[in-house]
Amino acid sequence: MTNSSIQPVLKVTDLKKAYGAIQAVGGVSFEVRPGEIFGVIGPNGSGKTTLFNSMLGQITPDTGKIELNGQDVTQLGPLELNRLGVGRTFQTLQVFGKMTVRDNLIVAAQEHQGSMFSRMFAPGDSNLGAKADALIDQFHIKHVADKKAGELSYGQQKLVDIAMAFMSEPDLVLLDEPCAGVNPSLVGGISTLLKDLNKTRKGSFVVIEHNMDFVMDLCHRIMVMVEGKVMAIGTPAEIRANKQVLDAYLGD
Amino acid sequence: MKKLGLLAGLLGLAACIFVPTLLKSHGIYLFTYWLIYVIATMGLNLTIGYAGQKSLGHAAFFGIGAYTVAVMMQAGYSFWLGMPLAALGCFVVGLALGFPALRVQTIYLAFATLGFNTAVWLVMRNEEWLTGGTFGINNIARPEAFGVSFDGNLSYYYLVLAFAVVLGLLLWGLLSSPWGKAFTALRDNPIRAESLGVDIRGYTLLSFAIGAAYAGIAGGLFGSLVQFIDPAPFTVEASIMMYLMVVVGGPGYFLGPLVGAAVGVILPEWLRFAQAWYLFVFGAAVVMLMIWLPDGLLSIPDRIRAKRQSREASAARAANGTSGVKA
Numbered sequence: 001m002t003n004s005s006i007q008p009v010l011k012v013t014d015l016k017k018a019y020g021a022i023q024a025v026g027g028v029s030f031e032v033r034p035g036e037i038f039g040v041i042g043p044n045g046s047g048k049t050t051l052f053n054s055m056l057g058q059i060t061p062d063t064g065k066i067e068l069n070g071q072d073v074t075q076l077g078p079l080e081l082n083r084l085g086v087g088r089t090f091q092t093l094q095v096f097g098k099m100t101v102r103d104n105l106i107v108a109a110q111e112h113q114g115s116m117f118s119r120m121f122a123p124g125d126s127n128l129g130a131k132a133d134a135l136i137d138q139f140h141i142k143h144v145a146d147k148k149a150g151e152l153s154y155g156q157q158k159l160v161d162i163a164m165a166f167m168s169e170p171d172l173v174l175l176d177e178p179c180a181g182v183n184p185s186l187v188g189g190i191s192t193l194l195k196d197l198n199k200t201r202k203g204s205f206v207v208i209e210h211n212m213d214f215v216m217d218l219c220h221r222i223m224v225m226v227e228g229k230v231m232a233i234g235t236p237a238e239i240r241a242n243k244q245v246l247d248a249y250l251g252d
Numbered sequence: 253m254k255k256l257g258l259l260a261g262l263l264g265l266a267a268c269i270f271v272p273t274l275l276k277s278h279g280i281y282l283f284t285y286w287l288i289y290v291i292a293t294m295g296l297n298l299t300i301g302y303a304g305q306k307s308l309g310h311a312a313f314f315g316i317g318a319y320t321v322a323v324m325m326q327a328g329y330s331f332w333l334g335m336p337l338a339a340l341g342c343f344v345v346g347l348a349l350g351f352p353a354l355r356v357q358t359i360y361l362a363f364a365t366l367g368f369n370t371a372v373w374l375v376m377r378n379e380e381w382l383t384g385g386t387f388g389i390n391n392i393a394r395p396e397a398f399g400v401s402f403d404g405n406l407s408y409y410y411l412v413l414a415f416a417v418v419l420g421l422l423l424w425g426l427l428s429s430p431w432g433k434a435f436t437a438l439r440d441n442p443i444r445a446e447s448l449g450v451d452i453r454g455y456t457l458l459s460f461a462i463g464a465a466y467a468g469i470a471g472g473l474f475g476s477l478v479q480f481i482d483p484a485p486f487t488v489e490a491s492i493m494m495y496l497m498v499v500v501g502g503p504g505y506f507l508g509p510l511v512g513a514a515v516g517v518i519l520p521e522w523l524r525f526a527q528a529w530y531l532f533v534f535g536a537a538v539v540m541l542m543i544w545l546p547d548g549l550l551s552i553p554d555r556i557r558a559k560r561q562s563r564e565a566s567a568a569r570a571a572n573g574t575s576g577v578k579a
Binding site: 056077078079082083087088090094095096097098099103106107108109110111112116119120121122123151164167168 | 426429430431433434436437440441443444445446447448449450451452454504558
């Protein structure tokens with residue numbers, strides 16, 4: 001099934017993390033291929049968030065290996081991972097409320113240019129303004145571009161939040177429940193946006209989401225986690241047809 | 253809008269140049285005192301207002317700067333050697349004080365910095381061989397440069413004004429560079445900032461160090477202004493007062509320190525008529541300010557603008573008769 005000639009963007013091997021007696025993630029392995037949208041689903045407490053936090057350097061796994069483009073990044077923190085090309089969004093809104101939408105986007109990429117000290121003498125806005133404007137157009141938030149992000153509606157802030165993750169042109173974007181708290185009419189919009197971004201930017205995405213219609217529609221492949229273990233990995237059609245998954249999670 | 257700001261800035265600077273010429277020596281002294289606190293709180297505004305690090309140890313740096321310059325001058329060195337040393341020393345100590353901020357935040361950080369302030373104050377009070385203890389250091393001279401003496405009150409005022417303008421422009425330059433956005437990002441949401449590649453460790457440490465260097469320079473100028481220093485102006489209480497100046501002026505507003513320091517330095521003078529009631533009036537004013545203007549006096553224009561916008565938006569909705577606002 002796996003095409004071994006292509007190096008995966010992300011490769012997780014036998015990842016384990018326990019909190020005291022609770023084995024939150026108990027030996028998870030998977031690969032994310034270039035350009036792929038990879039979904040992670042599972043009931044509450046199945047270890048999705050722990051897995052996510054490990055991949056993002058927020059926590060260090062007990063054992064196992066995480067590789068990004070072939071490089072071992074298991075021990076790296078969020079800052080290093082971002083610099084290596086990992087973008088993310090959070091489950092809850094995480095915009096910089098007192099900055100304008102445009103500045104939110106600019107700050108999301110400026111630290112990738114030059115060193116800290118060269119930036120001290122850099123003009124405030126080099127080519128990042130144009131980049132930000134392109135994303136602002138793509139996300140249809142031009143009319144609020146110069147407003148403070150904290151003053152926007154929830155849905156608008158969510159869009160800003162997602163756009164920020166793409167500013168530095170990451171190889172891999174981890175989206176933690178991009179539809180959480182978003183009204184149904186916007187869910188379709190986010191799905192379309194992510195598909196467009198996936199096509200135009202050639203990045204790979206990993207998406208955690210509880211909205212099944214959204215996941216099934218968006219993702220190329222899906223991993224089902226139950227009690228810290230991988231129950232199945234496959235295309236949406238395969239997952240829908242998997243008896244075990246239906247019984248454990250999807251079934252009524 | 254930008255032109256308007258520049259015009260206001262130039263008018264303000266003109267006022268700072270001409271108004272003191274009309275004042276008696278006490279007025280000039282007060283203006284100088286105010287500017288020194290403006291310099292110190294500019295630094296604190298960077299630490300608190302822009303970078304969001306709750307520091308209650310700023311007066312310690314103010315003191316380190318004052319003692320550095322005073323001790324150097326006593327030992328026969330020039331003011332102009334003492335001053336950069338004060339700034340550098342405070343920068344280094346500020347960097348060190350930044351390390352607790354990497355572990356703790358908010359009120360816990362405030363207490364850690366408060367402890368630091370107390371420790372520094374004790375050194376100033378107890379190490380008599382260096383600081384003169386409670387007797388302090390007397391007869392601190394005012395500097396001269398290129399044969400021009402800044403001994404007179406007005407000429408010293410202009411020297412402090414020059415320092416304030418240069419340091420203000422430097423800070424403006426720093427905040428207009430990508431650093432300004434990085435500091436604001438650190439303040440608004442450090443976890444998100446880090447996930448976007450902002451080196452929050454580096455920026456946290458530097459926000460302390462640069463803020464401390466400003467306080468050090470202000471302290472050096474303070475010593476030469478009052479010409480006598482003892483540990484009293486560098487207590488935790490003074491740190492709290494500086495924090496208050498930042499909050500009253502408007503944390504994260506570039507001109508906040510001008511207003512905040514005026515409230516902290518000049519208002520007490522105006523309230524002298526109230527005599528014993530002075531602290532009561534001052535305290536009550538602060539309480540009311542915190543209730544109605546938690547973002548400081550300079551947030552007033554923003555508030556008016558926000559109110560007008562929401563009024564316009566609701567009028568527009570009413571005119572459309574629909575709530576057809578897309579997300």
